[in-house]
Amino acid sequence: xxxxxxxxxxxxxxxxxxxxxxxxxxxxxxxxxxxxxxxxxxxxxxxxxxxxxxxxxxxxxxxxxxxxxxxxxxxxxxxxxxxxxxxxxxxxxxxxxxxxxxxxxxxxxxxxxxxxxxxxxxxxxxxxxxxxxxxxxxxxxxxxxxxxxxxxxxxxxxxxxxxxxxxxxxxxxxxxxxxxxxxxxxxxxxxxxxxxxxxxxxxxxxxxxxxxxxxxxxxxxxxxxxxxxxxxxxxxxxxxxxxxxxxxxxxxxxxxxxxxxxxxxxxxxxxxxxxxxxxxxxxxxxxxxxxxxxxxxxxxxxxxxxxxxxxxxxxxxxxxxxxxxxxxxxxxxxxxxxxxxxxxxxxxxxxxxxxxxxxxxxxxxxxxxxxxxxxxxxxxxxxxxxxxxxxxxxxxxxxxxxxxxxxxxxxxxxxxxxxxxxxx
Amino acid sequence: xxxxxxxxxxxxxxxxxxxxxxxxxxxxxxxxxxxxxxxxxxxxxxxxxxxxxxxxxxxxxxxxxxxxxxxxxxxxxxxxxxxxxxxxxxxxxxxxxxxxxxxxxxxxxxxxxxxxxxxxxxxxxxxxxxxxxxxxxxxxxxxxxxxxxxxxxxxxxxxxxxxxxxxxxxxxxxxxxxxxxxxxxxxxxxxxxxxxxxxxxxxxxxxxxxxxxxxxxxxxxxxxxxxxxxxxxxxxxxxxxxxxxxxxxxxxxxxxxxxxxxxxxxxxxxxxxxxxxxxxxxxxxxxxxxxxxxxxxxxxxxxxxxxxxxxxxxxxxxxxxxxxxxxxxxxxxxx
Numbered sequence: 001x002x003x004x005x006x007x008x009x010x011x012x013x014x015x016x017x018x019x020x021x022x023x024x025x026x027x028x029x030x031x032x033x034x035x036x037x038x039x040x041x042x043x044x045x046x047x048x049x050x051x052x053x054x055x056x057x058x059x060x061x062x063x064x065x066x067x068x069x070x071x072x073x074x075x076x077x078x079x080x081x082x083x084x085x086x087x088x089x090x091x092x093x094x095x096x097x098x099x100x101x102x103x104x105x106x107x108x109x110x111x112x113x114x115x116x117x118x119x120x121x122x123x124x125x126x127x128x129x130x131x132x133x134x135x136x137x138x139x140x141x142x143x144x145x146x147x148x149x150x151x152x153x154x155x156x157x158x159x160x161x162x163x164x165x166x167x168x169x170x171x172x173x174x175x176x177x178x179x180x181x182x183x184x185x186x187x188x189x190x191x192x193x194x195x196x197x198x199x200x201x202x203x204x205x206x207x208x209x210x211x212x213x214x215x216x217x218x219x220x221x222x223x224x225x226x227x228x229x230x231x232x233x234x235x236x237x238x239x240x241x242x243x244x245x246x247x248x249x250x251x252x253x254x255x256x257x258x259x260x261x262x263x264x265x266x267x268x269x270x271x272x273x274x275x276x277x278x279x280x281x282x283x284x285x286x287x288x289x290x291x292x293x294x295x296x297x298x299x300x301x302x303x304x305x306x307x308x309x310x311x312x313x314x315x316x317x318x319x320x321x322x323x324x325x326x327x328x329x330x331x332x333x334x335x336x337x338x339x340x341x342x343x344x345x346x347x348x349x350x351x352x353x354x355x356x357x358x359x360x361x362x363x364x365x366x367x368x369x370x371x372x373x374x375x376x377x378x379x380x381x382x383x384x385x386x387x388x389x390x391x392x393x394x395x396x397x398x399x400x401x402x403x404x405x406x407x408x409x410x411x412x413x414x415x416x417x418x419x420x421x422x423x424x
Numbered sequence: 425x426x427x428x429x430x431x432x433x434x435x436x437x438x439x440x441x442x443x444x445x446x447x448x449x450x451x452x453x454x455x456x457x458x459x460x461x462x463x464x465x466x467x468x469x470x471x472x473x474x475x476x477x478x479x480x481x482x483x484x485x486x487x488x489x490x491x492x493x494x495x496x497x498x499x500x501x502x503x504x505x506x507x508x509x510x511x512x513x514x515x516x517x518x519x520x521x522x523x524x525x526x527x528x529x530x531x532x533x534x535x536x537x538x539x540x541x542x543x544x545x546x547x548x549x550x551x552x553x554x555x556x557x558x559x560x561x562x563x564x565x566x567x568x569x570x571x572x573x574x575x576x577x578x579x580x581x582x583x584x585x586x587x588x589x590x591x592x593x594x595x596x597x598x599x600x601x602x603x604x605x606x607x608x609x610x611x612x613x614x615x616x617x618x619x620x621x622x623x624x625x626x627x628x629x630x631x632x633x634x635x636x637x638x639x640x641x642x643x644x645x646x647x648x649x650x651x652x653x654x655x656x657x658x659x660x661x662x663x664x665x666x667x668x669x670x671x672x673x674x675x676x677x678x679x680x681x682x683x684x685x686x687x688x689x690x691x692x693x694x695x696x697x698x699x700x701x702x703x704x705x706x707x708x709x710x711x712x713x714x715x716x717x718x719x720x721x722x723x724x725x726x727x728x729x730x731x732x733x734x735x736x737x738x739x740x741x742x743x744x745x746x747x748x749x750x751x752x753x754x755x756x757x758x759x
Contacts, residue, residue, distance in 0.1 A: 199635040200449070202549040202573030202608060207636075264426075271431030272550030316558070317527055318548035320571070401426065 001043050001418060002026045004036070008048025008379060012055060013352035014359075014368035023053055025375040028418035032371060044420070046413055048379050054351050055367045056088025056376035056414060058358040060256050061232055062307035062329055064090075064121060065396075067108065068097025073309035073396040075109065078329065079118035081395035083422040085330040086378035086411040087305070089366060090119055093180075094126040095153045101126035101137040103145040110146050118421055120376075122148040122362070124178060127166050133157040136166060140173050148362055149176040149230065154279065156184035164221050171227040176363065178230045181214035181239065182206075182280065191320045193235075193266035193281040201269065203320060206281050208236045215239040219246050222253060230361050231255040233306050235280035237290025244299035254361045255299065257291050258306035259335045260326065264288075268401070274315045274322040275401035278306075295353070296345055302358035303350075305332040309397025327397045331388065333380060334407035340382075341408065347382070375418035384410040434557050436745070438752065443745035444556040444565040445738040447574040449615040456580070456619055459737050463584050466506075466733035479740045480509035483540040487513045488530075489568070490546040495704055496568055496578075499728070500543050503735035509541075527551070531559045539563055541743060549573035549608075562750070564742040566735075572608050578703050579612030581734040583620060585727050586658055589699055593617070597624040599652055599694075600643075601684060602662035602711050605633045605673075609703050610662060611641070618642050628652035629684065632673040649684050653693045661686055661702040664711045677710050686712045691721065699723050 003025040010033060011018045017033065024031040024040055031037050062082065065073035082090055092109070094100035100109070106123050113121040125147035126137040132155070139150050150170055157163040170177050187210045192198050194205020215231065219242060222229045234240050234255055243255045260278070265285050268276045276282060294300045308325025315322050328335075332354070340350050359367030366374065385408050390398045414422035432450030437443040442455060469475060485504040489497055497513060504511045516530060531542065541564040544552050549571030556565040569575040583593075590596060598617055604610045604627050617625050618641075627638060628646045639645050646652030653659065664680065674680050681687075686700065700712075700722045708714045717724060 194636050196637045196640040199637055200611070200641065202571050202611060204572075205636060268426055272553050313526065318546065318551040318554045318570075320548045320550070321527070 002041060003044045003046060003415070003418065003420075004042035005046045005048050005053055005377070005379065008051050008053035010053045010369065011348050011351050012369040013348050014356035015370060017369065018348050023369065023377070025377070025415065025418045028375055030369050030371050030373050030375050033369065046379065051379050051381050051412060052347070053377065053379050055355040055369055056378045056416065057086050057332060057354040058362070058367050059087045059090040059307070059329065059332065060302050060304040060358050060361065061258070062087070062090040062092055062305055063095070063309065063325070064092050065309060066096065066112070067105065071311050072314070075112045075121065076116055077394060077396040078307070078309065079113060079116055079121060081327070081329040081393070082119035083414040083416070084394045084411060085332050086380060086414055087329055087332060088119055088376035088378065088414060088416050089122065090329070091122045091124060091148060091362070093151060093153045094124050094131065099126050099131050100124065100142070100147065101129050101131070103138070103141050106142055106145040106147050117419070118416070120416065122146070124149045124151050126150070127152040127177065128157060128162070131155040133159065133162060136169055139170060139175055143173065143175055149178045151178040151180065154180050154182055158184065160217065160221070164225065167221050167225040167227040171225045174228070176228045176230060178232050179214070179218045180232050181211055181218055181234075183210045183213045186210035186213065191277060191281070192269050193283045195266055195284055197266045197269055201272065203269070208238060208283070211236050211239050211280060212242065215242050219243070219251070219253070222246070223251055228252045233258045233280060233304065234291070235261050235283045235287065237287045237294070240291060240294040240299055244294060244297070247299070254301045256302035256304050256358070256361070257295070257300050259303050259328065259332060262288060262292055262295065263335060263338060264401075269319070272319045273401065274317070274319050275326060275399060275403070277319055277322050277324045278326060279324040292344055301353070302361055303332070303336055303353045304358070305329050307395070309395045310399045312398065315399050326400045327393070327395045328400070329395060330393060331400060331402055331407065333411060334409040335402070337382060337409040375415055377413075377415040378411060379413040380409060380411045382409050384408070386410050431553065434553070437749040439748055441745040441748060442738065442741045443749055445576055445742050446552045446556060446565065446567045447615070448576045448579050448612045448619070449574070451619065453619050453621070456583070456616060459580050459734065459741065460584050460587055462737035462741060463580070463730065463733040464588075466736045467730060470729065470732065475506050476508055477506065478508045480504065480507035480743055483509045483743060484538065485509040485511050485541045485543065485739070486534055486539045487511065487543045488516060488534070488545070489514065490516045490544070490551075491569070492517055493545060496545065499731045500568060500735055503732050503739060506732070507736055507740055527555075528559050531555055535560045535563055541566065541739065543568050545569045547571055562746070564746045566738060566742060569608055572606055572611070574612045575608040576612045577731070577735050577738060578609050579616045580738070581727055581731040582613055582660060582701055582703070583616050584730045584734055585701060585723050586699070588726070588730070589723065590657060593620040593622045596622045596657045597626065597655065598622050598658040598660065599626040599628055599656045600660045600662065601628040601649065601652070601686065603633045603664050603668065604629045604638060604662070605635050606665065606668075607662050613660060614641050614643055626652050626656065630674070649690055650693055653690055656694045657698055659686060659691065659694055659698060659700045661700065661712050663703060663705065664707060666707070681710055685710065686716050688713060688715055691716055701727055703727070
């Protein structure tokens, strides 16, 4: 199908494009920017005047909950939520049931996604069998079945020898390893950042060291094995700085943060609102400031949603008895735009963290509007204010502290491989 | 975008009166003083032949203990009975929750039985807030201890005991000694003492038993007990749970007693007229010497007596605050 997207402000960070012009899509690919290619006849026109046209967002961490936890979310509901949020590609952790440690599960997830034709889902494979931290998962086979990276998620690989073997094996096959660093003993029993607020509320704290110790251990082994590594959803300034220093030393490492860690702090937990119960926990104001600094200094290459849908009952209990996590696919854009509104960064710089930044981390030729590349496109109105409501939320989970709040910036159209999959 | 309102305001009705009693934090000096004044009048009543007043006649009070307790539960039961309420005691730690019923379902079931007041003890910090805010806002909720967060009736019975012996809070230096980390009592005492205007509040413990940045609550931190007890007016000991020895917090009971146990020698460093308190039950020879616990400076048994009076006070005040709220609501709906 030939589509002309006319009159929008086209921002393509990978190619340094930021101009008001038309964009032409043909055969599922980007056909041209500016003037129509020879003989192009539009079958569909999208008027994007006053709106921003950019590559679809790539989310480095979104739980779709299927298989195993369909009471919380399904591939159908969560990929619908993704495209409603302008996310055309998402990476999902292996913490399903069964976990992604066999090619069958990896293939099942991808087949279901292809049938639905919504967002592209790239599963991460387990680093160890059953995420148990004991035996290597069949990483090579999983990679051949489409696993984009390998992680033990937040399950510990307590034995450093086993972790080193995992990284050596991944390095052998040039596979990307992702860490969600947390020390099991220092995290156990904790429910929020350990600081003044946890002391006042009497909630068990998770100290900063729970993250930094594991970052240090992983970095040491990354340096020794030479594996490509990515640190996901960092929450502490100190851990981001450690990764930045390693990068400056020449290690092949990168980092992302979840957008809410740039906006909220542990003080939001005041009042025991379980919507703020997150892992990693919301950290101090100093951490938030440090993460924001690192983002503009390119110490953080991507923003993600860390989307974690839950059924209502999972959040309807005293704080410590609730499950951690919040949904984020449909709020990724408006929450990220707050950083532009607050003057932290310019629009193209922000969009880079949502498009070409994460694509580079994954080693994919994606997240751009280069001629000939897949026409995964997001068109949004940066000025439209709207109120987040449960009825309009596509995700099965409604668990976010932003529910009921007015947000600015709204996705109007999402295209995947040149097909409109969402329009408002 | 999330305006920081004081979450503890859910304790108050639109007239600023108590309608739940969840924490001492955020309550004004006027309300804390009203609790103490009301309790004072109940203390004297306990010594009379007829110990009952009809303030809660016809009301149903449910004591919901998700953590076992003998002392707190029995004083709450007595307090409710002396206010002429009908009382139901439920020890839930072993019944419905093990059958998979959620806290919310348990509470809603009891609300459907037309309960007027829930006295709740729960191992999760914030459980009482959760119930008052999200489950049964129209039933008066009294916090009988939630996790490490708050134990506001214990704190106010301690305040009553101090006031009855020392009069004014303004000149007092108070030391809280022992396992501050796990103590909901200490947190509630600190908030109450600050609001009532105590001159200085000290906490004394090894670092392993101090929560991070406790000084932010407005206390001076001492890890040396001899220094911490110097010239204090009130010594408030905390109970040390035996299982702390198994979690690498302390090497042994005997070492803890040597360093932080209240012995006659250490007590001698406090002011000569200093008083000693303990929320009970006491571990003799672990946190306090028997001769001190039973000695002339000890107010431990006074605390128990005052505990009933304070519980009567907050129960009657919260019930009245709920009634006022309901009348206002009914009047508003009638118009």
